[in-house]
Amino acid sequence: MGPDPAGGPVSRQKSWNADPEPLLRVGPGFRLDTVDPDGTPGFAGRKIDGLEALASGASRLAALQERLWAAATAGDQRRVLLVLQAMDTAGKGGIVSHVVGAVDPNGVHYAGFTAPTAEEREHDFLWRVERQLPDAGQLGVFDRSHYEDVLIQRVRGLAEPTEIERRYGAIVDFEDRLVEQGTTVVKVMLHISKDEQRERLGDRLDRPDKHWKFNPADIDERLRWDEYQEAYQVAFDRTSTEQAPWYVVPANRKWYARLAVQQLLLRALEDMHLSWPAADFDVAEQRQRLAAS
């Protein structure tokens, strides 16, 4: 056997000078407007070091998820759910392809949430989300999520204020239940600046191969930037719990955002202390059967 890529924590690597988890975590008194979108909390290296760390973290992430999957085959109910929220162009897609993409497709459950369908609107807002939870052993990814129901729905007045109020509590109860049943919930807001978004939307407009990613509605949302920041602040205040905390990840530097989310996932998996399940058969006996076959 070669060196075990699931071996030691990446955060011990050079370039990280502190575990980013507590630095990015939304705790009491957190203010979104004090976070620098250009920052690289915990990481002292440059972009080239970041890309190197990302590549080595990729095989570790895949190796740890394989252990989680193996554990599930032996009855372990644990799983991880990554919830991604952000303003348009902040890089959710890049997290999915460059971070989650390292994991075996078999071990990933991806779910993207757009405007609810007619059928979905007939149910409680958590109905469509429940149906997309990861199985035991999997890494689930919500590309947007039930938080849209307290973000865009709040900013655009798509639900009554009393209903929005109710939802914060419903979300906390829902996530508590997930955690109790063995899900590690990692909630990430990718935080870019308004200027950076202008650059990125401009790039989508300049490149014909990016036009399909652009929607004029993106600019409508941009015009409500401050309202969205406030809606995020309220969501953090109401739903960042000990069991299922929010992380705000500076995302003007794509490489840092990817590395930081990878690190949060690695930490979630490391904290599970996963080991290979023991054989539930007699190895010597099966060797004999194999030799005779």
Place this chain on the structure above:
Amino acid sequence: MGPDPAGGPVSRQKSWNADPEPLLRVGPGFRLDTVDPDGTPGFAGRKIDGLEALASGASRLAALQERLWAAATAGDQRRVLLVLQAMDTAGKGGIVSHVVGAVDPNGVHYAGFTAPTAEEREHDFLWRVERQLPDAGQLGVFDRSHYEDVLIQRVRGLAEPTEIERRYGAIVDFEDRLVEQGTTVVKVMLHISKDEQRERLGDRLDRPDKHWKFNPADIDERLRWDEYQEAYQVAFDRTSTEQAPWYVVPANRKWYARLAVQQLLLRALEDMHLSWPAADFDVAEQRQRLAAS
């Protein structure tokens, strides 16, 4: 813009001396027992060349699937379905992680099929498969499939012979319908030798980190090797059609099997002649709105 990784066919690369598609395709008169599991049809290079070709094909595959996805956002209904069948240890899992794993998780729909549940058994055998078809723009992967219902079910007598007979026709009708509706169906049997399987099962028994992948039932199936080969032959005779052909991929060399399946997927996507969808908005007008925001 850098060089376009979706540019020209990989099969023009050095090391390939022929397009493997017609070489691997199951046509009239095909006999499984004449296929050399050690072979590398169409590929003149060595393992190191194969690994290099696989790495460059990975970015092409991701780029082409992104175009397919982009097309779907503009209403294109096309999609690809990779059906994987094989004897145990033949390398289905490696195809999923090393070939399909190159594609954005957002663009993949993976479905593994094991023994049917009680609910599934109450429905026609195609019911559970229909529910797992990829969406437009996606690459679907069936890790085992509806073919289990004419393979293990035939070998083990889990269904009446008349019912098995009915299924071949039902499968052909089902796949014809998929193709008519815009799905490119790529059906692959990974073909290993019985000796190679002994090696690989032995490896799983020797390594505690592989024990979870081993099941004593794998040896029960191995003991019926010849019956399985015959069941595959019948399935090929009855269901390898012009529209949805089977491919038998020699798989004793894992690197070749991965490369060949990658090549089949690349060809499927290339044959779609995908281009970026045109903007459905006025680019200049949106630039002005952006500048003013």
